[in-house]
Every structure is written in structure tokens, then in C-alpha cells.
Amino acid sequence: MSQGTILAVDDEPDILIALEDLFEDEYRVLTTTKPAEALAILAATPEIAVILSDQRMPGMTGDAMLAEARKIHDAQAILLTGYADMSAVVAALNQGGITGYATKPWDAALLRNTVRQAYERHALGRELATERALLRGLLDNAEDAISFKDAEGRFVRLNARKAAGLGQSVAACLGRTEDFLTGDGAVLAADAAAVARGEPADTLVAQGAIGAERWRHVTRVPIRDGAGAITHLATIERDVTEQKSLEARLRQSDKMQALGTLAGGIAHDFNNLLTAILGSLELVGPKIADQPRVQRLVTNATQAAQRGATLTRRLLSFSRSRDLRPRAVDVNGLIEGMHDLLGGSLGGLVSVETRLAPEAPAACVDPDQLELAILNLCINARDAMPEGGTIRVATHVLRIDDDPDLVPGDYMSVEIADSGTGIAPEILARVCEPFFTTKSVGQGTGLGLAMVFGLAQQSAGRLRIASAPGTGTRVEIVLPRADAASPAEAARAPAARPAARSARILVVDDDAEVRHVTASFLSSFGYTESEAADGASALSLLEREGFDLVVADLAMPGMTGVELAEIVRARWATMPVLIVTGHAEAIPIPADLPVLRKPFESVDLAAEVSRLLDRAA
Structure with missing residues (x-):
């Protein structure tokens, strides 16, 4: 036995000496002849485990002293008394003031055994008190909801967080089952299943409206008694809503990255096709000037191909991440130009009604x-x-003059309203969170409103959403006013082609149709053109012949247009290189390298080629 501490109290010093001789081999023995001094020793010595006290002492009897000691200390108390004091012993036992007694003269072995049992009870009591304190500290301070239930599912212990989750106080939950408090029989079934399995079990539970669920990870741990029988069940519940949200965001981010990659590949191939189609249609135009019916067909095909180019641009705009490029935009004209896009995207069950402010000013925003x-x-x-x-x-x-989030001034607003189902308040508070969606898997990315919110914020405007269940939804985007729409947004009249000048141009593109259209455009301008299907062939031609300009596709097998441009600049420093591409984000392009995006019109190519040749000259 590890050495513990006991306190002996008796007004006769000889008795104290005898007690010290009896116990000093097993315990550290403190002694005093005065009851008041004994109380002071107890207050200063928390490690005392057992008190041995005489009953008859001057100033204070033993049972009275031990009753006072009980108020300040948890030591076990043993009363030493003669047979004449048995009534005091009985009273002290009944009142819980002592846990045992011994008569004088005592039997040494019996007294040692009594003290040893008292010491062990004290040690066990302190261990239990420590366990209770640890459990109480865990229950009171844990961020998880923790409970203990008996074999029938009734609460025997739970923390305030668990009780609050049930909408009750801790006292109101004790002795009741969880299904009684919530009406959810699934909890009782899950508890019973965990007890039946006899092993810890984990479940994931969702509560709340779709799209605004709170997710809980519940661990159930069966607790066995000394005989191995399951007598209780511990449950630990952790709110994992944020974790689930982050996981969903990561999945959506991966999907968006894959979509961006896919969109880039599609855009590259599709823009090559459109370049060949639009270029061929433009080249055939002068040859059918006297055939109005054929001209009408060519015009229809050209318009359809141009719509395809617009769709490709929108696909890239949706899938790629880039900085906003705000400029003055005719918002009314932009909305009117979306008529076909909205008609094709929304289906036949809904119609779009526009109410555009007359003579509305331009707004400063990224039009795409x-x-x-x-x-x-x-x-x-x-x-x-x-x-x-x-x-x-x-x-x-x-x-607007009184909005703390906006600079006072003139603004344009775009409002989209419906008479649909509306949005519940708990969902409305989260609709602008990235990747938050109430739509089924595969039907929404959760990025739409987040993107709209970001657009409004980055454009120095604001986004407001008004909605309630059954009343529809009204979304307002407020944008700062601009003075006038930029020339890029106005309808551009065809520019006159530049006069032909003497220049040799090398066209490099792995797509034969695009290469042929580009070369045909250059030939129609009066330039001398040659063609190469890849970078290696282009370098071979450059070494044998003299050229004034290289027009190269960006994405080519073996050698990219950027890599070709680096070699050309190193070996023929004065020769300009123009990069043409259907997806500029596919490969990083140096800022000083001119770029023309596919599909392009002949006037765009003519202007860029003329500018580069002039600069080189």
C-alpha cells in the first residue's frame, strides 16, 4: 500500500503515541490533543485520508468535532470510544458523521483493518470524484452533444448542448427517451441496432429543409458492465455541416475545373470549325453577288455560325476564371440581344417579358x-x-444617396422577377454562398448567384434579393452609370480592306481548313502567302525563303505557336509573329505577343496584319 496520511486526535498524549506506533509503518501519522487544532490541520492538509478521534475530549466531543470536519474535508472518520459512549456513536453513525468506530481498549488487528478499509474507501471516493469531475468537465465544455442512455434508451446523463438540441433542459430529459422528446422513432431504432451489434457505430444524419440542412455525425458506443453485458449506450454527436459544405465545394470545384478543361478543348475545336465556316462563307460572298437567293442562304448560314461563336464565347466565359473587364455597356441593347439565347435556354413553359427604361444610360460592367x-x-x-x-x-x-455600401450617384438597375415558389428565409440567407444549391445532384453547380453577387460587388454595385415562400422572387443588380457605350459594344460597320502591299506571310496551322481560309484572306488582300502544317515545317520554310510576317496557331502538336514565336524572335529578330487561337487560356501567351481570337473576320485579320507590318517597317 502506498503511504497515506491519517490524523489522530486524543487529549491523552499516551494514546496518541500508541496510535502512532501502531500505524507509522503504513501511514504518515499526524497527531494533536486539541479538537480545534485538529480542524486547523484538516483545513491545511487536503491529503489526509482517515481521522481517528477520541469521543470524550475537553472543549469539544469527538462526534461534534468530526461533524465540523465533515464540512471542510472528505476524510473518512473513525470514532474511538468506550462502551459508555455508545449512544453518541449510534447518533454519529446515523447522521453520517463517521464511517466506523473502535472501542477502547482496541484490538490492534481489528483497528488496523478498520483504518485500512476506511483508507481504501477514501481512495475510491476520490477516484470516483475525479471521474465525475472529468465527466462533468467533458460534458459541460465539449462542443459535441454527448449523452448516456440506459438499455431502454432513457437518458441517464447528458450535456447542455445535447439538451438544447432537443429543445429541453437537462433535467427535463433525464429518465426520458429521445423519441419521446422528438417524436422521431428512427433514433430509438438506431440506438437499438447499435446495442444489438455490440460495437461502436457511426451514422450521418441530416435535419432541416433541403439546401439548408444541418448535418450531424453520430457515434454510438455500447457500454458493458463487469460481466460483459451491455447496460448503457453513449452517443456523441458532432455538427459537420461546415465539413459537408467544404466537401461539396471541393467536389464542385473539381467539376468546374474539369468543365473548364472540357470547355477549352471544345472551344478550340469548335472555333476552328467556325473559322473555316465563316471564312469560307465570306470568301464565297463576292462570287454570288448576282444570285440573291444564294446570298440569302449564305447570310443565314453566316448568322447561324456567328451565333455558334457567341455560344462558344459564353461557354468559355462561364467555365474560366478571369478578372472582370468593365466598360460602358448599353444594358438595354445587351438584354434585347439575348432574346434568342433566353428563348433557347428557358424552354417553352415560360415567357420573358422585358420592360426597359427608355433612353437608359450605359452602365459600367463587364458585358460578358x-x-x-x-x-x-x-x-x-x-x-x-x-x-x-x-x-x-x-x-x-x-x-442613390443614402446607401452606406454605395457611393452617392446615378445607377442603372437590372431586375429579374418571377411569380414562382419563392425562397424560405433560412435558404435566402445562404443563396449567395459559393456552391450552395437546393437543386438535385447534376442540376445545379451552386455558383450562379455567387457569381452574380461577385459581379455586383466587383462592379462597385450591389445585389438585392427579395423573396418569401409563395410570393415569387425579385433580384435586383445595381450597377454604376457610365457616360456612353464603348465602340466595342456598338454595331460595327464593315471596314474597308487595306490596300495591298508587298509582303510575304507564312501561315502555320495544323487545321487544313483554317489554314486555307486564313491564307485565302491574306491572298485577297494582295499579300503573298505560304502555308505550313506545323512548327517544324514552318522553320524549314523560314530557313529557305524570306518572309515578312508569321501567322501561327496557338495549339499545335509538337510545337506550340508560342514556342515557334520564341524561335522566330531569336533567329529573325525583326520578323513579327501573330498568334491566332480559339482558346487563349489553353497556353500562357507572353503579354508582348499579339493575339487574334478565332473565329475572326477578314477585316480583323487585315487590320492586325497591317498594323504589325507597319510597325516592323
Whole structure:
């Protein structure tokens, strides 16, 4: 036995000496002849495990002293007394003031055994108190909801977090089952299954409206008694909503990255096709000047191909991450130009009604991103009206002076409203979170409203959403006013082709149709052109013949256009290189390398070639 501490109290010093001789081999023995001094020793010595006290002492009897000691100390108390004091012993036992007694003269072996049992009870009591304190500290301070249930599922212990989750106090939960408090029989079934298996079990539980669920990870641990029988069940519940949200965001981010890669590949190939189609249609135009019916067919094909180019640009705009490029935009004109896009995207159950402010000023915004934002909002409105309805798209001119988030001044607003199902308040508070969606798997990315919110913020504007269940939804994008639409947004009249000048141009492209169209354009301008299918062939021609300019595709097998440009600049320093590409984000392009994006019109190619030749000259 490890050495413990006992306190002996007796008004006769000889008795104390005898007690010290009896116990000093097993315990550290403290002694005093005065009851008041004994209480002071107890207050200063928390490690005392057992008190041995005489009953008859001057000033204070033993049972009275031990009753006072009980108030300040947890030591076990043993009363030493004669037979004449048995009534005091009985009273002290009944009142819980002592845990045992011994008569004088004592039997040494019996007294040693009594003290040893008292010491062991004290040690066990302190261990239990420590366990209780640890458990109480765990229950009171854990961020998890923790409970202990008996074999019938009734709460025997739980923390305040668990009780709060049930909408009750801790006291109201004790002795009751969880299904009684919540009406959810699934909990009792899950508890019973864990007890039946006899092993810890983990489950994931979702509560709340779809799209605004709170996720809990529940661990159930069966607890066995000394005989191995399961008598209790511990449950530990952790809120993993944020973790689930992060996992969903990561999955969506991976999907978006894959979509961006796919979109880039599609855009490259599709833009090559469109370049060949549009270029061929433009080249054939002068040859059918006297055939109006054929001209009409060519015009229809050209317009269809141009719409394809617009769709490809929108696909890239959606899938890639880039900085906004705000400029003055005719918002009314942009919305009117989306008529075909909205009609093809929304289906036949809904119609779009526009109410555009007359003589509305331009707004300062990235036009591609604004177009995408309006499309996303209209798709959301359509999804909110499964039985069909009308989507209202309106513009307004505003003067804002009292908004703390906006600089006082003139603004343009774009408003998209529907009469659909509306949005519950708990979901409305989260709709602008990235990757948050209430749509089924595969039907939404959770990025639409987040993108619209980001567009409004980065454009020095604001986004407001008003909705309630059953009343529809109204979304307002407020954008700062600009003075006038930029020339890029105005309808561009065909520019006159530059006069032919003497120049030899090498066209490098692995797509034969695109290469032929580009070369045909250059030939029609009066330039002398040659063709190469790849970078190696181009270098071979450059070494044998003299050229004034190289027009090279960006993405080619074996050698990219950028790599070819680096070699050309190193070996023929004065020769300019023009990169043409259907997906500029596929390969990093140096800032000082001129780029022409596919599909391009002949006027675009002519202007860029003329500019580069002039600069080289």
C-alpha cells in the first residue's frame, strides 16, 4: 500500500503515541490533543485520508468535532470510544458523521483493518470524484452533444448542448427517451441496432429543409458492465455541416475545373470549325453577288455560325476564371440581344417579358459577365416556376444617396422577377454562398448567384434579393452609370480592306481548313502567302525563303505557336509573329505577343496584319 496520511486526535498524549506506533509503518501519522487544532490541520492538509478521534475530549466531543470536519474535508472518520459512549456513536453513525468506530481498549488487528478499509474507501471516493469531475468537465465544455442512455434508451446523463438540441433542459430529459422528446422513432431504432451489434457505430444524419440542412455525425458506443453485458449506450454527436459544405465545394470545384478543361478543348475545336465556316462563307460572298437567293442562304448560314461563336464565347466565359473587364455597356441593347439565347435556354413553359427604361444610360460592367448573370437569374426563375409563367426583365435609372455600401450617384438597375415558389428565409440567407444549391445532384453547380453577387460587388454595385415562400422572387443588380457605350459594344460597320502591299506571310496551322481560309484572306488582300502544317515545317520554310510576317496557331502538336514565336524572335529578330487561337487560356501567351481570337473576320485579320507590318517597317 502506498503511504497515506491519517490524523489522530486524543487529549491523552499516551494514546496518541500508541496510535502512532501502531500505524507509522503504513501511514504518515499526524497527531494533536486539541479538537480545534485538529480542524486547523484538516483545513491545511487536503491529503489526509482517515481521522481517528477520541469521543470524550475537553472543549469539544469527538462526534461534534468530526461533524465540523465533515464540512471542510472528505476524510473518512473513525470514532474511538468506550462502551459508555455508545449512544453518541449510534447518533454519529446515523447522521453520517463517521464511517466506523473502535472501542477502547482496541484490538490492534481489528483497528488496523478498520483504518485500512476506511483508507481504501477514501481512495475510491476520490477516484470516483475525479471521474465525475472529468465527466462533468467533458460534458459541460465539449462542443459535441454527448449523452448516456440506459438499455431502454432513457437518458441517464447528458450535456447542455445535447439538451438544447432537443429543445429541453437537462433535467427535463433525464429518465426520458429521445423519441419521446422528438417524436422521431428512427433514433430509438438506431440506438437499438447499435446495442444489438455490440460495437461502436457511426451514422450521418441530416435535419432541416433541403439546401439548408444541418448535418450531424453520430457515434454510438455500447457500454458493458463487469460481466460483459451491455447496460448503457453513449452517443456523441458532432455538427459537420461546415465539413459537408467544404466537401461539396471541393467536389464542385473539381467539376468546374474539369468543365473548364472540357470547355477549352471544345472551344478550340469548335472555333476552328467556325473559322473555316465563316471564312469560307465570306470568301464565297463576292462570287454570288448576282444570285440573291444564294446570298440569302449564305447570310443565314453566316448568322447561324456567328451565333455558334457567341455560344462558344459564353461557354468559355462561364467555365474560366478571369478578372472582370468593365466598360460602358448599353444594358438595354445587351438584354434585347439575348432574346434568342433566353428563348433557347428557358424552354417553352415560360415567357420573358422585358420592360426597359427608355433612353437608359450605359452602365459600367463587364458585358460578358452581365449577360451570364442575367441568363443564370432567368434560369433560376424558370426553375422556380415548374408549371410555367412569366419572367420579367426590367431596367431602371436610379439616383442613390443614402446607401452606406454605395457611393452617392446615378445607377442603372437590372431586375429579374418571377411569380414562382419563392425562397424560405433560412435558404435566402445562404443563396449567395459559393456552391450552395437546393437543386438535385447534376442540376445545379451552386455558383450562379455567387457569381452574380461577385459581379455586383466587383462592379462597385450591389445585389438585392427579395423573396418569401409563395410570393415569387425579385433580384435586383445595381450597377454604376457610365457616360456612353464603348465602340466595342456598338454595331460595327464593315471596314474597308487595306490596300495591298508587298509582303510575304507564312501561315502555320495544323487545321487544313483554317489554314486555307486564313491564307485565302491574306491572298485577297494582295499579300503573298505560304502555308505550313506545323512548327517544324514552318522553320524549314523560314530557313529557305524570306518572309515578312508569321501567322501561327496557338495549339499545335509538337510545337506550340508560342514556342515557334520564341524561335522566330531569336533567329529573325525583326520578323513579327501573330498568334491566332480559339482558346487563349489553353497556353500562357507572353503579354508582348499579339493575339487574334478565332473565329475572326477578314477585316480583323487585315487590320492586325497591317498594323504589325507597319510597325516592323
